[in-house]
Amino acid sequence: MVDLCPDDTPELKAWRQEVRDFLEKALPEPWTFWYDYDEDPASWERYLDFWRQVGKKRWTALTWPTEYYGLGRPAIEKWILEEEFVNHDVPTYPVIGMHVAGYLLRHGTHEQRCKHLKGIADATVLWGEGYSEPGAGSDLARLTTKAHRDGDEWVINGQKTLGTAAHFCQWMSVLARTDPDGPRHAGISCFLVPLDAPGIEMLPLDNMADGRQNMTYFDDVRVPADSLLGDENQAWTQIWFGMGGERLDNAGPSLGPHAMRILPLLNRVIRYCRQTTRGGRRLGDDPVVRQQLGELMVGVEALKLQAYELYGIAQSGKASRFGEASMHMHQAVYKEFWPHLAQVCMEIVGPMAQIQGGKWAQLNGDIEHYFRASFGNHAGGTSQLKRMVLATRGLGLPR
Amino acid sequence: MGIDLQLSEEQELIGSTANEFFGKNCPPELVREYETSAADYPAQLWSQMAELGWLGMPFPERHGGLGLATLDMVPLYIELGRHLVPCPVLDAVALAGGLICALGSEEQQKALLPGIARGDAPIVSALMEPDGGYGPGAIQLQAQRSGSEFTLHGTKVLVGCARSASRLLCAARTAAGENGEGISLFLVDPQAPGTSVERTPNIAGHPLYAVTFEKASVPEEALVGELGSAWPILYETMMKAAVLQSAMVVGAGERVLEMTTDYAREREQFGQAIGKYQAVQYLCTDIAMHLHRTRLLTLQAAWHIDSDRSFLREAALAKAAASRAAAAMTFAAHEVHAGVAFVIDYDLQLYTRRAKHWEYNLGDLRYHLDRACTESGL
Numbered sequence: 001m002v003d004l005c006p007d008d009t010p011e012l013k014a015w016r017q018e019v020r021d022f023l024e025k026a027l028p029e030p031w032t033f034w035y036d037y038d039e040d041p042a043s044w045e046r047y048l049d050f051w052r053q054v055g056k057k058r059w060t061a062l063t064w065p066t067e068y069y070g071l072g073r074p075a076i077e078k079w080i081l082e083e084e085f086v087n088h089d090v091p092t093y094p095v096i097g098m099h100v101a102g103y104l105l106r107h108g109t110h111e112q113r114c115k116h117l118k119g120i121a122d123a124t125v126l127w128g129e130g131y132s133e134p135g136a137g138s139d140l141a142r143l144t145t146k147a148h149r150d151g152d153e154w155v156i157n158g159q160k161t162l163g164t165a166a167h168f169c170q171w172m173s174v175l176a177r178t179d180p181d182g183p184r185h186a187g188i189s190c191f192l193v194p195l196d197a198p199g200i201e202m203l204p205l206d207n208m209a210d211g212r213q214n215m216t217y218f219d220d221v222r223v224p225a226d227s228l229l230g231d232e233n234q235a236w237t238q239i240w241f242g243m244g245g246e247r248l249d250n251a252g253p254s255l256g257p258h259a260m261r262i263l264p265l266l267n268r269v270i271r272y273c274r275q276t277t278r279g280g281r282r283l284g285d286d287p288v289v290r291q292q293l294g295e296l297m298v299g300v301e302a303l304k305l306q307a308y309e310l311y312g313i314a315q316s317g318k319a320s321r322f323g324e325a326s327m328h329m330h331q332a333v334y335k336e337f338w339p340h341l342a343q344v345c346m347e348i349v350g351p352m353a354q355i356q357g358g359k360w361a362q363l364n365g366d367i368e369h370y371f372r373a374s375f376g377n378h379a380g381g382t383s384q385l386k387r388m389v390l391a392t393r394g395l396g397l398p399r
Numbered sequence: 400m401g402i403d404l405q406l407s408e409e410q411e412l413i414g415s416t417a418n419e420f421f422g423k424n425c426p427p428e429l430v431r432e433y434e435t436s437a438a439d440y441p442a443q444l445w446s447q448m449a450e451l452g453w454l455g456m457p458f459p460e461r462h463g464g465l466g467l468a469t470l471d472m473v474p475l476y477i478e479l480g481r482h483l484v485p486c487p488v489l490d491a492v493a494l495a496g497g498l499i500c501a502l503g504s505e506e507q508q509k510a511l512l513p514g515i516a517r518g519d520a521p522i523v524s525a526l527m528e529p530d531g532g533y534g535p536g537a538i539q540l541q542a543q544r545s546g547s548e549f550t551l552h553g554t555k556v557l558v559g560c561a562r563s564a565s566r567l568l569c570a571a572r573t574a575a576g577e578n579g580e581g582i583s584l585f586l587v588d589p590q591a592p593g594t595s596v597e598r599t600p601n602i603a604g605h606p607l608y609a610v611t612f613e614k615a616s617v618p619e620e621a622l623v624g625e626l627g628s629a630w631p632i633l634y635e636t637m638m639k640a641a642v643l644q645s646a647m648v649v650g651a652g653e654r655v656l657e658m659t660t661d662y663a664r665e666r667e668q669f670g671q672a673i674g675k676y677q678a679v680q681y682l683c684t685d686i687a688m689h690l691h692r693t694r695l696l697t698l699q700a701a702w703h704i705d706s707d708r709s710f711l712r713e714a715a716l717a718k719a720a721a722s723r724a725a726a727a728m729t730f731a732a733h734e735v736h737a738g739v740a741f742v743i744d745y746d747l748q749l750y751t752r753r754a755k756h757w758e759y760n761l762g763d764l765r766y767h768l769d770r771a772c773t774e775s776g777l
Contacts, residue, residue, distance in 0.1 A: 001405075001406070002403060002405070002406060002699075003403045004404075079402065290777065291765065291769070294719060294770075297716060302692035302695060302696060305696065309695060312402050312403040315402070315403070316405065321691065322687065387684045388677065390684050391683055396660060396664070397664065397680055398672050
């Protein structure tokens with residue numbers, strides 16, 4: 001039954017208020033910070049300090065089982081928490097750590113969970129991604145990084161690219177080929193690798209949006225046998241594709257706060273249009289701007305509802321309209337909408353949007369930054385890939 | 400409770416029942432027949448729908464209705480769209496019936512609603528004028544009081560089924576005014592002296608009429624609601640009906656997507672099914688993406704209406720998405736079908752032409768994007 005009211009009990013309303021109160025204290029002033037597009041050390045320090053406060057309350061692990069540092073709370077509470085975090089424009093938690101937590105809770109051993117989940121929950125141990133390679137982007141199954149067993153150890157050789165903020169991380173989740181002779185999707189395994197292991201070298205790949213991604217080289221890197229996460233050769237279905245290939249989450253579906261950065265951004269632009277006068281009239285009274293804003297509202301609202309829908313499906317277990325491809329549709333829509341949103345916001349703000357900071361910058365230069373960042377919409381696979389999956393798996397078109 | 404965007408089992412059942420019923424009783428041949436038929440709508444189908452209770456869904460039970468909520472009606476309207484049912488359900492039930500429920504006196508409700516629910520000759524709404532606008536400023540039909548009567552002067556356009564309607568529910572201006580002041584609703588007999596009804600050929604093949612009033616008089620009992628203050632409720636009722644119109648676009652889109660993916664699987668060119676080409680896959684996913692966002696926004700708006708929340712912003716977003724989708728889905732479908740769908744015997748064009756009417760009906764894209772801004776405080 002259609003229902004869009006997550007906090008329909010006094011307890012849940014009180015929970016929402018508790019989250020709000022915390023945020024008012026922890027982040028009293030609006031602060032836009034995108035960890036994947038920012039290298040400023042002071043901002044990073046402030047950012048991690050904030051998330052360690054959240055971690056101290058275990059809200060990072062709200063729905064995890066209590067035996068693994070979690071609070072064992074229901075998924076709806078996590079949803080409400082995320083809504084409030086999005087509404088407050090909270091800088092999002094480094095996404096890979098939460099993915100790894102999800103893998104661990106689904107496929108990890110008891111020992112692996114005990115070893116790694118606390119650091120993720122506390123935000124004291126950051127995780128980077130070892131997925132993409134120079135020759136394996138959207139077609140990730142082309143990856144050639146190899147791991148072979150040598151006694152009690154795995155030996156990893158190869159090269160990973162586009163590791164977002166990996167130089168801030170202590171650990172990496174690495175996909176490597178463990179069966180070179182098997183079918184290409186069936187010979188891949190996932191490893192938990194400490195980035196200080198001998199044989200690892202990381203070189204910067206600065207991106208056009210002020211972020212640093214990284215090229216990571218593995219030269220006979222040895223990790224213990226229990227670094228294997230999940231079953232050998234099963235990483236494609238267990239780890240990667242089984243969860244939609246992106247925006248994987250921990251023990252319960254997520255609003256996708258990462259994607260939901262669009263919501264506070266649009267609200268800022270709407271406020272800007274309300275307050276800014278141009279050519280003798282309020283920007284928000286310009287009929288062309290109103291058409292543009294209206295269209296963006298439709299897009300943002302639809303994305304929010306798609307996230308709601310995926311949550312509902314996960315809770316009810318009922319089949320969704322496009323089956324397993326529903327997540328891919330959501331991603332395709334998001335990946336195409338993001339750069340569109342950025343472009344239209346640039347058009348609305350106009351030529352002054354070019355200025356990146358200082359007293360003449362509009363909206364603190366954030367729109368310009370967001371525009372550059374929107375070319376990072378390929379992360380986790382391009383929209384073309386997502387559409388292909390939707391077409392073949394969701395609509396039944398031939399492959 | 401919590402978060403869910405799927406219809407309940409009971410609501411799904413309304414949809415599957417209607418799908419089956421229209422599949423049997425409303426084939427494309429019937430849709431084609433009523434593009435040129437002398438009758439405005441198939442009377443037998445209309446009575447059958449009444450017997451099933453579908454024409455009284457939103458009315459109170461004491462007036463022959465079922466007292467159902469918007470979300471209960473959404474699945475029916477999805478099927479009305481999927482099967483292009485050539486009956487004035489939206490005009491008669493959601494608009495005229497909705498306005499009588501909201502504004503009519505108890506006597507008017509008692510006198511009129513059971514007839515609508517029973518499937519009598521319909522009462523249809525007459526809202527648009529040649530100006531083509533959707534707001535209160537576009538309503539210029541003059542209604543001047545003289546004694547116990549009002550005299551109507553002006554023209555209504557795009558009025559569905561006007562020739563066979565028992566009454567038109569006309570929005571008219573009884574006083575000059577801004578922000579919707581001075582607008583009143585009248586029940587008018589389309590056969591009355593001073594009233595001329597002219598069928599206007601149109602893209603959808605619908606029975607749409609221009610109705611011109613030249614000193615047509617109506618008694619003051621014909622007034623529905625208070626004199627000069629109809630606009631706020633009229634606006635809300637139009638927005639609620641726009642949500643149901645969006646549901647019709649969803650239904651039509653489902654069928655268009657099905658036709659298009661079926662064709663892309665079967666049609667071979669250059670030695671393989673065209674559905675293997677990514678260019679064709681892109682067009683198919685365009686349809687799916689427009690369809691799906693329209694469905695979600697429609698469900699959200701319906702939920703807002705049913706749970707007594709403010710719904711005007713949500714309704715505007717839904718109909719904006721539906722208007723955009725109506726055009727985009729049929730365009731993409733034609734791109735995939737190419738020549739075969741340009742042939743008039745192929746059914747896709749039935750959808751394409753009606754989608755254009757639905758794109759405009761109860762507010763086009765431009766109108767609803769602007770409303771979305773206004774309803775967001777801009």
